[in-house]
Amino acid sequence: MNILETRAITHDFSGLQVLLDVNLEVKAGERHAIIGPNGAGKTTLFNVITGTYRPSEGEVFFKGKDITGFKPHKLVRLGMGRSFQITSTFSRMTAFQNIRMGILSKRGIRFNMFRILDKMQDVTAETDEVLKRINLDGERNVPAGMLSYGKSRSLEISMAMATDPELVMLDEPTAGMSKDETHHAVELIRRLTEGKTLVIIEHDMDVVFSLADRITVLHLGTILASGAPADIRADQAVKDAYLGEMEV
Amino acid sequence: MNKTQKWILWAVLLTILALYPIVFGIYYSNVFVTFAIFALFAVTLNLLLGYTGLLSFGHAMFFGTGGYGTAIALEHIEGLPLLPAVLIGVLAAVALALILCPIMVRVSGTAFAMLHLAFGQLMYVLALKLRVITGGEDGVGGFPIPPFSIPGILSIDMTNPLNFYYFAIAVLGLSIWFIWYFTKTPLGSVMVSVRDNDNRVAYMGFMVPQTKAIIYVLAAAFAGVAGSIYALFQNLIAAGDGFHILVSFAPIMMVMVGGIGSFFGPIMGAAIFGIIEELTSRYTERVELVMGLILILVIMFAPLGFLGFLRYIKERWFGKRPDMTTTEDVA
Ligand SMILES: Nc1ncnc2c1ncn2[C@@H]1O[C@H](COP(=O)(O)OP(=O)(O)OP(=O)(O)O)[C@@H](O)[C@H]1O
Numbered sequence: 001m002n003i004l005e006t007r008a009i010t011h012d013f014s015g016l017q018v019l020l021d022v023n024l025e026v027k028a029g030e031r032h033a034i035i036g037p038n039g040a041g042k043t044t045l046f047n048v049i050t051g052t053y054r055p056s057e058g059e060v061f062f063k064g065k066d067i068t069g070f071k072p073h074k075l076v077r078l079g080m081g082r083s084f085q086i087t088s089t090f091s092r093m094t095a096f097q098n099i100r101m102g103i104l105s106k107r108g109i110r111f112n113m114f115r116i117l118d119k120m121q122d123v124t125a126e127t128d129e130v131l132k133r134i135n136l137d138g139e140r141n142v143p144a145g146m147l148s149y150g151k152s153r154s155l156e157i158s159m160a161m162a163t164d165p166e167l168v169m170l171d172e173p174t175a176g177m178s179k180d181e182t183h184h185a186v187e188l189i190r191r192l193t194e195g196k197t198l199v200i201i202e203h204d205m206d207v208v209f210s211l212a213d214r215i216t217v218l219h220l221g222t223i224l225a226s227g228a229p230a231d232i233r234a235d236q237a238v239k240d241a242y243l244g245e246m247e248v
Numbered sequence: 249m250n251k252t253q254k255w256i257l258w259a260v261l262l263t264i265l266a267l268y269p270i271v272f273g274i275y276y277s278n279v280f281v282t283f284a285i286f287a288l289f290a291v292t293l294n295l296l297l298g299y300t301g302l303l304s305f306g307h308a309m310f311f312g313t314g315g316y317g318t319a320i321a322l323e324h325i326e327g328l329p330l331l332p333a334v335l336i337g338v339l340a341a342v343a344l345a346l347i348l349c350p351i352m353v354r355v356s357g358t359a360f361a362m363l364h365l366a367f368g369q370l371m372y373v374l375a376l377k378l379r380v381i382t383g384g385e386d387g388v389g390g391f392p393i394p395p396f397s398i399p400g401i402l403s404i405d406m407t408n409p410l411n412f413y414y415f416a417i418a419v420l421g422l423s424i425w426f427i428w429y430f431t432k433t434p435l436g437s438v439m440v441s442v443r444d445n446d447n448r449v450a451y452m453g454f455m456v457p458q459t460k461a462i463i464y465v466l467a468a469a470f471a472g473v474a475g476s477i478y479a480l481f482q483n484l485i486a487a488g489d490g491f492h493i494l495v496s497f498a499p500i501m502m503v504m505v506g507g508i509g510s511f512f513g514p515i516m517g518a519a520i521f522g523i524i525e526e527l528t529s530r531y532t533e534r535v536e537l538v539m540g541l542i543l544i545l546v547i548m549f550a551p552l553g554f555l556g557f558l559r560y561i562k563e564r565w566f567g568k569r570p571d572m573t574t575t576e577d578v579a
C-alpha cells in the first residue's frame with residue numbers, strides 16, 4: 001500500500017516553474033531516498049507535501065486520504081513528521097525543552113494551562129528517554145543554539161520524530177556533517193525509523209545507497225527515474241543527468 | 249529552594265506587604281499601589297514582548313478599556329458591587345482583544361507593532377470624541393467606589409486608602425501570580441517556542457494562531473485588571489491616563505529596563521521607574537527626560553536590562569553559570 005502519493009503535482013513560484021507533473025509513490029515501511037542536483041525542486045516537493053504551500057496543481061494523498069492544502073499541524077496529527085535542510089530548532093530553549101515540545105504534541109497536551117509542566121513526571125521521563133536514545137543526555141540543559149553542529153543536526157532530526165510519526169520526511173539530514181558525524185547520523189536515522197516509513201532527501205551517495213530501499217531522482221522539477229538502488233545506478237539517463245558527475 | 253524555605257519566603261513577603269502601609273504611611277502606600285498597577289501592566293506586556301516575541305505599541309488600549317469599563321459601569325449602574333465592577337472592566341478589555349485578535353494573531357514584527365499603534369490611537373481619539381459616554385477630555389470621574397462586601401458577612405469601605413491598599417495589592421498580586429503560573433504550564437512553553445520559531449511549532453503539531461490568540465486575550469484581560477484598579481484608585485479615568493501613547497510606551501520601557509529575559513524583570517522595571525519618578529518629580533517636571541536617558545543607557549550598556557545585568561555580575565564575580573534548567577530564563 002502507498003502511504004504517500006503525489007498525483008501530477010505542479011508548482012510554480014509566480015511564474016517560475018519548480019515542479020512539473022510529479023507522481024511520487026512511497027510504500028508503507030520503505031526507506032525512500034529523493035536525490036537530484038541543487039535546485040531540482042526536492043525541498044519544494046517536501047514543502048508541498050507537508051503543507052508549507054498548497055501545490056499549484058495536483059493532489060497529495062497520505063494513508064489514502066486527500067491531504068492537499070492541509071496545514072502542517074494537521075498533518076503532524078495525522079502522523080507525518082519532517083525535519084529541515086536548514087536547522088530549525090528552538091534555539092533559545094534547551095535540548096530537553098526542544099524534544100519535550102514533541103512529546104507534548106504526541107500526548108495531545110497543547111492548550112493545557114492548569115498544570116505546571118516541569119512537574120509532569122511522565123512527560124519529563126519520556127523526554128529524557130528520547131534524549132538518551134539520541135545521545136544528547138549530556139547536553140540536556142544546553143540551549144539548542146549553543147550545541148555543536150553535529151549535535152544540533154541530531155536534535156533537528158529527532159524533533160521530526162519526537163511526535164512518533166508513521167511517515168518521517170528528512171531534508172538533507174547529514175548536510176554539512178563530517179564523515180564521522182554522518183556515520184553516526186545514519187545509524188541514528190536507521191534506529192529511529194525502525195518500523196516507520198522514511199522519505200529522505202540526500203546528496204551523499206554513500207548514505208543513499210546504504211539506507212534506501214527505493215530511490216527517486218528529481219531533475220529540473222520532474223521525476224527522471226524511480227526504482228530500486230541497483231536500477232537507479234544502472235540508469236543511463238540518471239547517469240547523464242546526475243550520478244555521472246558524482247562518480248559513483 | 250525546598251518547601252519550607254519557600255513557605256518562609258512567602259510568609260516574610262506577605263508580612264512586609266501587610267505592614268508596609270503601617271510603617272510608611274498612606275503617601276507611600278499610594279506610591280506602592282501605583283507601582284503594583286504598573287508592575288502588573290508591564291508583566292502583561294512582557295507576556296507578548298518577552299515570551300511571545302510580539303512588540304505592541306498600543307497596549308494602553310486594554311489598560312484604558314479596563315479603566316473606562318469599570319468607571320462607566322459604576323457611574324451608570326447604581327449599587328454595582330466592587331468585584332463585578334472590576335469584572336466588567338476586564339470583560340470590556342477581553343471583548344476588544346477578541347475583536348482584534350483575528351487580525352493580530354496573523355501578523356508579527358513591524359505589522360503587529362504598527363497595527364497596535366494605529367488601534368491605540370484610534371481608542372485615544374474615540375475616548376476624546378465620544379463625549380457622552382467617556383466625558384471627553386475630563387474623562388469619567390467621581391463615580392461611587394463601592395465597598396468590598398460579602399453580603400451578610402462583611403463590608404469594607406474602599407474609600408479608606410488603607411483598605412484600598414490591601415484590596416489593590418491582593419488583586420494585583422494574585423493576577424501576577426496567575427500569569428507566572430501560566431508561564432510554567434504546557435501552553436506557556438508553547439508560547440515561548442512560538443517566539444523562538446513559530447514555523448517549527450506548527451510542524452510539531454501545534455496551532456500557532458490559536459495559541460497566540462489565547463495569550464493575546466490573557467494579556468489584554470490582565471492589562472484590563474490593571475486599568476480597572478487604576479480607575480478605582482484615582483476615582484478617575486481620562487484619555488490621557490488610559491489611552492495615551494505614553495501609557496503604551498511605559499510598560500515597554502519598564503520591560504526593557506527591568507530585563508526582558510525573565511518574568512520578574514518587568515516588575516523590577518516598574519519599581520525602578522516608580523522610584524525614579526518619585527525622586528525626580530521633586531526637582532523637575534521633566535520626568536520623561538530622565539526616563540528616556542535611563543532607557544538609552546540600559547540599551548547601550550545592559551541590553552538584557554537590570555536583571556540581566558545582575559546575572560552578568562553574578563557570573564563574572566562569583567563564577568556562577570546561570571541555571572539553564574529553569575524555564576524562567578525566557579531569553
Ligand atoms: N519560496 C520560493 N520562492 C521562489 N523561488 C523558490 C522558492 N523556493 C524555492 N525556489 C526556487 O525553486 C527551485 C527549487 O528549489 P528547492 O529548494 O526545492 O531545490 P532543492 O532541490 O531542494 O535544492 P538543494 O539541493 O539546493 O536544497 C530553485 O530554483 C529555487 O530558487
Ligand SMILES: [Mg+2]
Nearest residue numbers: 042043044085
Ligand atoms: Mg533543498
